[in-house]
Amino acid sequence: MLTLIKDAEVYAPHYLGKKDVLFGGEKIIAIEENITLHHDTFINLVDGNGFILVPGFVDALVHFIGGGGEAGFASRTPEMHLTDATLNGITTVVGALGTDDISRTHADLVAKAKGLKQEGLNAFCHTGSYHLPIKTLTDSISKDIMFIDEVIGVGEVAIADHRGRQITAQQLAEVTAESRTAGLLSGKRGTVSIHVGSGDTQLTLLHEVAQTTELPLDMFYPTHMNRNSELLMAGIEFCIAGGTIDFTTSTTDYDLAHGELAAAEALAYCLEKGVADSQLTMSSDGHASLPIYDAHNNLIGFEVGQESSLLHAFQQAVLEFNVPLEQALMAITQNPAHILGLAKGQIKVAGDADIVLLRKEDLSVNSVWSNGQVMVLDRQIVQKGFFS
Structure with missing residues (x-):
């Protein structure tokens, strides 16, 4: 079947104007x-008038196996389901382990990625976790990345965090x-995803590796950079030096009241300070634990990250913080795809048909296609996950 979307305002993510978009199989055929x-027997016709057509969102950090x-064994968070992504415009997810690489394993992670792909989503993952020496599915980082299609890099490795292994620059290098x-x-x-905690060392370790080895700074992809204003300023310096930074859209009321910036606010602030729009991204940290610690690192609360926060942060950036639509879209489509080396996040001829229709008035999700397969149509779930 061919699908033809007529008269939509197309952002690729750069604005292309009002266009018709034709796709068939997994690819975009014409814009x-x-x-x-002339023959409409095998054509699905979609009226795009009144809608904005954008690339499917790329969520660069999801704990999709939980x-x-x-807070103990009972606090192990549940896994993600297909519609947690698709109802919120997400067509590509990248999974990772975090603090727990004992009861959570890479076998589970890769199996979940394969399952999500079977359900129609684009799913990838990292080898490794917070801790070094690194744990892998095979016996090495190299074999995981080279021979397992879903594995695209390493992460998330923890720095400046009391839960990490307090690694050295040599180990990270x-x-x-x-x-x-x-x-x-x-x-x-082979991007290395970096979990950045609230420690005073901030991004010092990353700069040290880049300054003392032949490794470029843009190999690192630090996330949670909106954790506090001091870390955000360190992130701006990291961008000036040539890096890319990521803001986490899942948060808690407690953290926002104690210094964390909303991802949309951090994005707007960095753009105002002259950071290139290509160096900024947002990710959900969906289904991660969101432990709430006091000033002495005592656990005082616990919540769970939501994939839906990525859509909400995008909407907030545009509607509340006046970030231009193109730049807000870049942060959740083209930019994360580029830093991770994925051929995703753009609307272009011969590109993958990962497409979202947004309502103009509130940027809510109306319809979603992943690799040309309809997942959501007129706000109704078409493709259900096995358990969703």
């Missing part, structure tokens, strides 16, 4: 001002070098 097909456990080489050998980027 034109007016596409007329995470956590900082060795992991990064292996990831980079394995990526080169397999046509992947």
